Amino acid sequence: QVQTVQSGTEVKYPGASVRVSCKVSGYTFTSYGISWLRQAPGQGLEWLGWISGNNGETRYAQNFQGRLTMTTDISTSTAYMELRSLRPDDTSVYFCARDVGSRVFQHWGQGTLVTVSS
Amino acid sequence: DIQMTQSPSPLSASVGDRVTITCRASQSITKWLAWYQLKPGKAPKLLIYQASTLESGVPSRFSGSGSGTEFTLTISSLQPDDFASYYCQQYSSYPVTFGQGTKVEIK
Numbered sequence: 001q002v003q004t005v006q007s008g009t010e011v012k013y014p015g016a017s018v019r020v021s022c023k024v025s026g027y028t029f030t031s032y033g034i035s036w037l038r039q040a041p042g043q044g045l046e047w048l049g050w051i052s053g054n055n056g057e058t059r060y061a062q063n064f065q066g067r068l069t070m071t072t073d074i075s076t077s078t079a080y081m082e083l084r085s086l087r088p089d090d091t092s093v094y095f096c097a098r099d100v101g102s103r104v105f106q107h108w109g110q111g112t113l114v115t116v117s118s
Numbered sequence: 119d120i121q122m123t124q125s126p127s128p129l130s131a132s133v134g135d136r137v138t139i140t141c142r143a144s145q146s147i148t149k150w151l152a153w154y155q156l157k158p159g160k161a162p163k164l165l166i167y168q169a170s171t172l173e174s175g176v177p178s179r180f181s182g183s184g185s186g187t188e189f190t191l192t193i194s195s196l197q198p199d200d201f202a203s204y205y206c207q208q209y210s211s212y213p214v215t216f217g218q219g220t221k222v223e224i225k
């Protein structure tokens with residue numbers, strides 16, 4: 001069955017960068033894209049962007065343009081999300097999810113808590 | 119950006135109750151709406167997409183309806199496992215946006 005496993009908790013200082021990984025199994029990685037989302041404490045869900053599992057094409061939400069990079073490693077069926085210039089309000093649980101097209105999110109990871117604090 | 123507004127929030131209900139959550143979009147999204155279930159510490163779960171299509175493996179007590187700007191998620195008979203938060207999401211246009219969530223609590 002499809003499994004989505006994310007990397008562990010991160011604690012970062014303001015201004016630093018964080019890289020979260022998302023390893024999938026149980027399907028052909030290149031057949032679907034991966035979207036990244038986040039949920040700040042007590043808040044709703046926010047979509048960050050999407051990356052194709054086939055050709056690495058990306059689409060980022062406008063709010064994150066310039067400090068967000070998504071990549072994939074097809075050989076290990078892993079997607080990566082790097083967010084730079086971290087601010088305290090980036091403190092959130094970050095999720096990856098298989099994107100079945102048109103930004104519908106199946107098979108979510110368990111989430112990665114990223115805390116940004118001095 | 120398209121604003122999504124859910125009601126009620128929170129929602130208090132008992133096991134066996136019929137529960138309905140409403141989601142309104144600030145402009146027409148035709149049928150491009152999904153519903154998700156979130157529980158603390160667990161991976162979120164897709165329940166319904168295209169407003170009314172049940173995701174594979176989701177119990178049939180969940181159903182979705184609506185089009186345009188008004189949508190509903192109905193749980194026909196609330197089960198203990200259903201106490202969770204529910205979010206609607208539009209994918210009609212970028213950026214995709216979510217409602218603020220509805221927490222279904224034990225009455």
